[in-house]
Amino acid sequence: MIILVAVDRKGAIGKDNGLLYRVPEDLKNFKALTTGNVVVMGRKTLESFPGGKPLPNRLNVVLSSRYENTAGYENLLVARSALELFTLLEEHGKDKKVFLCGGESIYKAFCGACDGAIITEIDSETPDADAFFPALSREDGWQLEETSEWETSVSGLRYRFVTLKKEV
Numbered sequence: 001m002i003i004l005v006a007v008d009r010k011g012a013i014g015k016d017n018g019l020l021y022r023v024p025e026d027l028k029n030f031k032a033l034t035t036g037n038v039v040v041m042g043r044k045t046l047e048s049f050p051g052g053k054p055l056p057n058r059l060n061v062v063l064s065s066r067y068e069n070t071a072g073y074e075n076l077l078v079a080r081s082a083l084e085l086f087t088l089l090e091e092h093g094k095d096k097k098v099f100l101c102g103g104e105s106i107y108k109a110f111c112g113a114c115d116g117a118i119i120t121e122i123d124s125e126t127p128d129a130d131a132f133f134p135a136l137s138r139e140d141g142w143q144l145e146e147t148s149e150w151e152t153s154v155s156g157l158r159y160r161f162v163t164l165k166k167e168v
């Protein structure tokens with residue numbers, strides 16, 4: 001499983017159940033990586049999407065103790081626990097890439113089960129952010145693989161992609 005996240009200089013990822021920054025190039029990269037694959041997320045992140053709808057053209061797996069797929073979305077599965085998540089991924093994630101897509105509680109709970117991370121670093125900060133990404137430490141086996149050059153988004157924000165790998 002590969003972590004996908006956009007963090008700012010302070011490690012912040014969200015506020016009021018929404019994203020902090022709009023970087024279209026990052027969203028484009030997210031779409032290119034995840035389309036046709038599997039995205040894993042917490043219930044609050046799913047609810048933060050437009051209309052609370054799963055992302056199209058990929059399998060969405062949402063972790064929740066109580067969410068019901070009452071709308072019958074065909075590309076949405078619910079996992080009630082970590083065990084259920086791994087069982088679902090065994091069945092549905094075999095020939096696909098599986099991306100861990102947040103939010104904070106999901107990164108904290110499952111980054112130990114990941115062997116890669118693609119981090120979009122945004123060269124900015126927001127004082128009142130309320131969701132954060134946990135540090136990936138060398139002690140836990142994380143190693144820097146690649147860092148892109150800083151680019152300036154059409155939104156004016158500077159961003160770069162950082163790739164990490166973990167020996168498992």
Ligand SMILES: NC(=O)c1ccc[n+]([C@@H]2O[C@H](COP(=O)([O-])OP(=O)(O)OC[C@H]3O[C@@H](n4cnc5c(N)ncnc54)[C@H](OP(=O)(O)O)[C@@H]3O)[C@@H](O)[C@H]2O)c1
Nearest residue numbers: 005006014017018042043044045063064065102103104105
């Ligand atoms: N910058 C980024 O890349 C990025 C990416 C994604 C999200 N975000 C941001 O992150 C914030 C949301 O993070 P969050 O931590 O508040 O919410 P979250 O992780 O998206 O969702 C939390 C919910 O997930 C469910 N959950 C968590 N662990 C579970 C487990 N082991 N088993 C079953 N269910 C589990 C619970 O749902 P129930 O309460 O239904 O049981 C919990 O309330 C938002 O601001 C969002 O915009 C940022």
